[in-house]
Every structure is written in C-alpha cells, then in structure tokens.
Amino acid sequence: MILQKKKTFNDFAAAKGLRSTRQRDVILDMFLSTHQHVSVEDLYLKVKASHPGIGYATVYRTLKLFAESGLARxxxxxxxxxxxxxxxxxxxxxxxxxxxxxxxxxxxDATIEKLQEEIALRHGFQIRSHKMEIYGLCADCSAKGQA
Amino acid sequence: MILQKKKTFNDFAAAKGLRSTRQRDVILDMFLSTHQHVSVEDLYLKVKASHPGIGYATVYRTLKLFAESGLARxxxxxxxxxxxxxxxxxxxxxxxxxxxxxxxxxxxDATIEKLQEEIALRHGFQIRSHKMEIYGLCADCSAKGQA
DNA sequence: GTTTGAATGAAAATGAATATCAAAAGCACA
DNA sequence: TGTGCTTTTGATATTCATTTTCATTCAAAC
Structure with missing residues (x-):
C-alpha cells in the first residue's frame, strides 16, 4: 500500500517532469508514516529529527505537491x-x-456520498472532492460537561 | 426576520454583559444587509464607506461576536x-x-442531516454544527472545459 | 455629573504561508 | 566521467490575514 502510494507520487512527478530528490523521498516516507492530519509544522519537526538539513520551505512545497498529486488533501x-x-x-x-x-x-458513509452525487447532478455540478466536518462534543467531553 | 436576528444578538450581548455600542449596531446592520459569505475585508470596506471612523479591528472583533452569538458562522x-x-x-x-x-x-438536504445525526449518535458525539463543502466544477465551467 | 470598566481605533505584533535568490544537485549529453 | 543547463533547495526576507496592545473614548450604573 505504501509502495502503491509512492508509485502514485512518482508517476505524478514523472508526468510533470519533476526531478527526483533525496528531500522529497524523505518527506514522502515521513508523511506516509504519519497518522491522519499532520500540520506542516508537525511534519517539519519529524523530518528535521533525522534530517536536520531539510528546510521549512521544502516541507511546504513538497506537501503542496502531494496534494496536487492526489496523495494528500x-x-x-x-x-x-x-x-x-x-x-x-x-x-x-x-x-x-x-x-x-x-x-x-x-x-x-456511503449513503451520504450517494446523496452528494445526486445533489451535484441536480445542479449540473461535477464533483472533484468534498469535505464534511461535524463539530460538537465527543463522548468524553460531554460526559465531563455533565459532571 | 432582520429584527429577529437583531434580537438574537442583543439577547446574546445582554447575557454576556456586553455594552451596546454604535459601532456594533452599524456593523450588525451592514452584515445583515449583505448576501452570503462576506469576508472581513468586504464588510470592512462596506462599513467604512458610510462610517469612516470604524476600524479594522472592530470589524474583526464584532464578526467573531456574531459567530459566537450564533448569528453567523x-x-x-x-x-x-x-x-x-x-x-x-x-x-x-x-x-x-x-x-x-x-x-x-x-x-x-434533510436526509443528509438525519444521517449526520445517526453517525454522531453512533460515536456518542453531540453535534453543535457542521460544515459540508463539495468541490468541483459548476455547470458553466465544465461546459467551458469541454469547448 | 462622576466614576468605572468595557469598547474602540491606530499601530505594532504575530504567525502561517510564500517569494527570493545564491548555492547545490539532478539529469541529459558528449 | 566531466560539462552545461535547469530545477530544487535552504536560509532568509516578505507578505498578508488576523490578533494584540494600549491610550483614549464612551456606555451605563451610581
């Protein structure tokens, strides 16, 4: 699965005529080894720990590339x-x-996905991606709130 | 309806012990007279046109209050x-x-709302608000893309 | 009116993200 | 394996939205 992802990015890089660099390899490895929702800062620190030479800007640039390649969002x-x-x-x-x-x-939720497609269709809209966030209190916090 | 909204904010302000000021009244009027999705910059310019004295920071602060009061998001x-x-x-x-x-x-979409509630329930989560954005191409743009 | 603390406005500060640019490194070709 | 050309990098400066600061103004309780 990790290999598949590396391939995704390498294909993208090849198609765009990007050069393959040590830094991008390292950042890709690190990104793939994280769990969800890394901030740039987070990843930068993680990268710096083992590769102190890699700069802030490079991490920014590289993450934008990952997003462009479809690997990240x-x-x-x-x-x-x-x-x-x-x-x-x-x-x-x-x-x-x-x-x-x-x-x-x-x-x-597959049903929600379906409904989204219907809505898009109704508006002549072509879906590329979507985002849904529900805000509120998790079980722990609402329990604490009671106490 | 506008009156209802003003009341919403005034109630909130009263409950929080906020003072009623000319600036907040003006900004509230202006905000209510806009259509969807005003940026702070937009609203600031709109406000400044008729009330040049009102500062940037006040618009920021006031919009945050609107959000807190439940009037805006x-x-x-x-x-x-x-x-x-x-x-x-x-x-x-x-x-x-x-x-x-x-x-x-x-x-x-009422069905999506329902589904969200079910999902939240399943995770012991109390919904406060939510946000859903679907990205893609509108009918016009995808037509242009074809041409 | 006087008093008191919140609200304001102007300017400075913050902080994430981007641009700049000289130096380093990848890659194609000989 | 070098040469030349171009991309990438890293350090730093810059931008730009947002927040903070702080002296002044003003709302409202007495």
Missing part, C-alpha cells in the same frame, strides 16, 4: 494551521471534530 | 480569507464550491 480546521491527510484511493472519510478536546474521529 | 475556503455567512435559525445549508470560477452554490 489539505484540511482547514479552525486553528489557523493547514493540515494534510492521506487520501486513500477511492475513499472519502469525513470528520467529527470535538470542540472540547480537539479530538478528530473519522467516519465514512 | 465562519467558513474557511482555500483562499486564505475567513468568510462569514448568515445562520438562519434551524437551517443548515451546505456548499458546492466551483474550483473554476469560485462560484458558491448552496443546498440543503
């Missing part, structure tokens, strides 16, 4: 930092975001 | 500017965002 939450999440082929997952503890729970 | 698109939209009581509307011409089409 930018998510805007409300903390002013762009985060990147993995795009698993053909899979859309959406988020429950806890406003108490900032926990993010992922979910997926 | 922050939307993050991908252009680096926070926008505010009207929250109509009890109504959730979501967006089709055209990546070609930046047009925003609104829609509403």
């Amino acid at each position: 930018e998510i805007l939450l409300h903390d002013g930092q762009t985060r990147y999440e993995h795009v698993l082929a053909g899979e859309h997952h959406d988020h429950l975001v806890c406003t108490g503890c900032s926990a993010i729970i992922e979910f997926e | 922050e939307i993050l698109l991908h252009d680096g500017q926070t926008r505010y939209e009207h929250v109509l009581a009890g109504e959730h509307h979501d967006h089709l965002v055209c990546t070609g011409c930046s047009a925003i089409i609104e829609f509403e």
Whole structure:
C-alpha cells in the first residue's frame, strides 16, 4: 500500500517532469508514516529529527505537491494551521471534530456520498472532492460537561 | 426576520454583559444587509464607506461576536480569507464550491442531516454544527472545459 | 455629573504561508 | 566521467490575514 502510494507520487512527478530528490523521498516516507492530519509544522519537526538539513520551505512545497498529486488533501480546521491527510484511493472519510478536546474521529458513509452525487447532478455540478466536518462534543467531553 | 436576528444578538450581548455600542449596531446592520459569505475585508470596506471612523479591528472583533452569538458562522475556503455567512435559525445549508470560477452554490438536504445525526449518535458525539463543502466544477465551467 | 470598566481605533505584533535568490544537485549529453 | 543547463533547495526576507496592545473614548450604573 505504501509502495502503491509512492508509485502514485512518482508517476505524478514523472508526468510533470519533476526531478527526483533525496528531500522529497524523505518527506514522502515521513508523511506516509504519519497518522491522519499532520500540520506542516508537525511534519517539519519529524523530518528535521533525522534530517536536520531539510528546510521549512521544502516541507511546504513538497506537501503542496502531494496534494496536487492526489496523495494528500489539505484540511482547514479552525486553528489557523493547514493540515494534510492521506487520501486513500477511492475513499472519502469525513470528520467529527470535538470542540472540547480537539479530538478528530473519522467516519465514512456511503449513503451520504450517494446523496452528494445526486445533489451535484441536480445542479449540473461535477464533483472533484468534498469535505464534511461535524463539530460538537465527543463522548468524553460531554460526559465531563455533565459532571 | 432582520429584527429577529437583531434580537438574537442583543439577547446574546445582554447575557454576556456586553455594552451596546454604535459601532456594533452599524456593523450588525451592514452584515445583515449583505448576501452570503462576506469576508472581513468586504464588510470592512462596506462599513467604512458610510462610517469612516470604524476600524479594522472592530470589524474583526464584532464578526467573531456574531459567530459566537450564533448569528453567523465562519467558513474557511482555500483562499486564505475567513468568510462569514448568515445562520438562519434551524437551517443548515451546505456548499458546492466551483474550483473554476469560485462560484458558491448552496443546498440543503434533510436526509443528509438525519444521517449526520445517526453517525454522531453512533460515536456518542453531540453535534453543535457542521460544515459540508463539495468541490468541483459548476455547470458553466465544465461546459467551458469541454469547448 | 462622576466614576468605572468595557469598547474602540491606530499601530505594532504575530504567525502561517510564500517569494527570493545564491548555492547545490539532478539529469541529459558528449 | 566531466560539462552545461535547469530545477530544487535552504536560509532568509516578505507578505498578508488576523490578533494584540494600549491610550483614549464612551456606555451605563451610581
């Protein structure tokens, strides 16, 4: 699966005539080894730990490339930092975001996806991607709120 | 309806012990007279036209208050500017965002809302609000793309 | 009116993201 | 394996939205 993703990016890079560099390999490895929703800062620190030479700007640039290649997706939450999440082929997952503890729970619902397509059709709209976030309190936080 | 909204905010202000000021009245009027998705910049310019004395920071602060009061909601698109939209009581509307011409089409779907509630329930999650954006090409842009 | 603390406006500060540019590195070709 | 050309990089400066600061103004309770 990781190999498949590397291939996705390499194909994209080849098609765009991008050069293959050590830095991009490292950042790709690191990105693939993370869990969901890495901020640029997060990834930069992770990268710097083992490769101190790699700069901030390169991480920014490279993550934008990942997004362009379809490997990653930018998510805007409300903390002013762009985060990147993995795009698993053909899979859309959406988020429950806890406003108490900032926990993010992922979910997926095929019916909602279907309905989205219907809505798009009704408006003559061609879907490229979508994003859904539900804000509220997670089970823990709403339990704490009661106590 | 506009009166109802003013009341919403005034109630909120009263409950929070906020003072009623000329600036907030003006900004509220201006906000209510806009259509969807005003950026702070937009509203600031609109306000400044008739009330040159009112400052940038006040518009920022006031819009945040509107959001807190439930009157408005922050939307993050991908252009680096926070926008505010009207929250109509009890109504959730979501967006089709055209990546070609930046047009925003609104829609509403009761079934999706229901499904969201089910999903939240399944995770013990209490919904406060939600946001759904579908990205792609609007009818015009995809027609142009063909041509 | 006086008093008191919140609200304002102008300007400075912050912070994420992007641009700049000289130096380094990839890649095609000899 | 070098040569030349172009992309990429890293450090830094810059931009731009948003937030903070702080002295002044103003709302509202007494």
